[in-house]
Amino acid sequence: MTIDVLIVGSGPAGVSAAWPLVRAGVNVVMIDAGAGEDLDPVNAPASLGDLRSSQDTWPFRFGRELESLSAARNADASPKLSTPAALRLTRTFAERTAITASGLRCLGAQASGGLSNIWGAFACAFDSEDLSGTVLAAGVLDASYRAVAERIGISGVDDDVGRHLGIDLPLQSPIELDDGPADLIARYARHKSIVNAGGLELGRARNAVLSEDMDTRRACARTGLCLWGCPRKAIYNARYELAKLGALPNFSLIPGKRAVSVRHDELGASVTTVDATGVGEEIRAGKAILCAGTFESTRLALDMLSYRRPVPLLCNPVSALALLQPRRLGVSAAGEGFALAQLAYRLSLPDNTYAFGAIYTSEGLPMADLARSIPLSRPVAAKLAAMLSPSMLVATCYLDGALSQCTAELRGDALHLEGGHLHAAEVAAAMAKRRLAKLFRRLGCFLLPGSGGLSTPGSDAHYAGTLPHRLTQPADGLPWTDKGGRLAASANVYVADGSVLPRLPAKHCTLTIMANADRIGRGIAERTT
């Protein structure tokens, strides 16, 4: 079979780019650095209640090889990154890519499904304000947002926050709220005018989680164990789509091959790969689309362009706020629930900027994580954390990626990352914290002391903007991609993952990365056929 298009990477971007091409009849081959990794949790209990009452839950909590215990817990790492599967993925990524980083947490996954294996499933679209002034403005992504939403299944509702998360998207009904978030949203309805005047809008979160069955995936059963992965496949993962794509005659998946370099000429592109044993192979195709994740795609592109100076990298500055609902103090722990985002908020900040965040219950979190910041003796802190947990909410607070100050640079064969925040990020985070504390107090939630500090850059794996879409070649000589995703100075190499996003507003970027990959795939399909 002649390969029309070779896609590097099987994550959300790779799969999204593949669908329009395959549907248009283009012969597509996808190479996947993963090789059918076993990422399912071991001895999974039926629900959060079972997890709490079972005596010996260590293989599920820590992994058979004690992955979750083998390193000291990172205080500001997202809890979803501390499960055995997530730790295994990120460790393998670090070993294989040899990326060095300073001041930035580098997370990635070289496994089938890529970073969707550790995605929190928050699915929101960027609005016209977010993308104004870029090549993606003026509804360029609208059709792709709809196509992706239909394909992956998004639950949510159009409400106050919904209008900032994408309009006219096909949505399944939202997942039932737990008691804490339900109490918060009810209070919001009563005090809406006051908190809106303060700049806060609150609504239901949108998640790539099914509330209705879809193909082989089943609706969420609210087991409360979402952080460990969903055995019902209710939470979207790009690897679920690989089997569906593989059933089509013009699509092939080559697992266990990592791309080490890309070259191009007038007639096509060739990708050199290595497998786990170090055996190399060159794969030739009419076009190559790099969807290997921001870091790997950037490395491949910079290597191809022989560009060895730092390029800007966007990361969302992020913090986490612990909120206490005193009315719920002393209620018993729920045996089930939904551990991903239940609510979302948007907080207006000066100069037309905003902070955005999702609100979670804390019941699925390890007690040790909650107890760590309580200044009491450990046994008492653990009991207090268990008592407080049903009355606590955790709100993330994202700021615009332009407030980060990160770079990526090719040194030898590996990428080196430098990370940091602008001083403006700290000012904005402090202001957002103050305002949120005041407005949430109105809604019966009190900010717990010690929370709300900025995490290490890159802690939530939102990376973008190293090879941004532009209309014309930038004067500063930085690498770029055109509106169709084609890498500058190359005829047949495209990039379609987070690295091409020209902006990283204060929202979760995964849905936009998928929609943009879908758009790039459609464009290539039109030109190829």
Place this chain on the structure above:
Amino acid sequence: MTAELREDIARDRRAHLIVTGGSGYIGRRLVEVANERGIAITALGRRAIEPTSLLRSLRWELGKRVPPEAFQHDIWAAPSAIIHLAHDWCADMPEAISPRNVAAASAILDSRDAKAPHLSCVFVSSQSAQPDALNQYGRCKWAIEQIMIPGKDVSARVGLVYGGRPQGQYSTLCNLAGLTPILPMLETDRLVRPIHLDEVCTGLLALALQTPRASKPWVGLAGFPVTFGQVLGDLARWRHGARLRVIRLPTAPMLFAATVLSRMTAKGKPIRERILGLAGTPVTEQTTDLRDLGLDILPLARGLEADTWICRRRLLEEARVMLAYVSGRPAGFRQISLYVRALRQRRESALPLRLSARTIRLADARDPRLADRFDLAMRIAESARCAPAPQGRFRRLAGTALMLAGEFPFVLLRLTRTRGR
């Protein structure tokens, strides 16, 4: 151990050695290390050792000739050396040490000359081996060294051996170091050369397998010189997690007392012998010997820190105390095992302080270095937590209020720490 030595030993995987004293402190570990490296061992001794595919045990008594079957084996190659470790302490009659042990060594060499004259003998001697050594032991070792054949046999003058499963002299030192926080002791300024048990075993194997044979009649197998008081202090710190203050006792009056005691009772003789042994240990320069053998000797503190036996014992104790504290009930085997496994994966050793049920609360309040360990213990304890009994909301809140009231002293302690910092 250097790469060259590793290669040498790997090349000699099918080597076969005869070892006397294989059930003693050094001998037991020597057999293990040799077998781990694929070297077959014929162990000679009074007590039978359970045989394996690389180990057979033949009955033999010190002073008797080596049984002829020791020199041949159906599967293994012919033995290439004898490592002579066995020693008769003659506890009842120290003055008989020298004649008995010299005669025993002669019997071994005679057997060797009769059955396999090409075999070399590695004699495990002592740093105190001197013709004019103060104690019988040093003079005896020197006398045996004299009957070894230069260029064919070699004596290994071993320093103060520590590490591994406590046995013999090492066990005595460990017990002394953990006996009391203040220890009166003789010769605390005396320089000794401590060497880890595994390093001794590696060195002895290298001597037994090396070709060409050492041209020197003896080589030193000993570490960097430290005072005897420091040895006791480091043992207390690493083995018992305690701080030890050693007070020097004058040697002359103690020796006089031991001499008087030795005339009154048989038990006094070994005491006098040990005092003389300590007082008479010389410090010799021998770095070239270690270099020739390809040995990298760790300083005492690092050797103790890395000692598997000490690490395991102290990790188990730490796990037991930590887990019992955070969960409020005795820790189960599974939880202790998880704690130790996790720390081993992190390549972390036990905390260099003694934790007990009484001191851990204070450590929790005042020692921020322990935060990661407490986190680990809490996460493991949580995985084995029983579901709490159902309670009403009011009872739960009232119970929490009482629990918090009881935390007042802890918060005060913590505040004093914060102010101190």
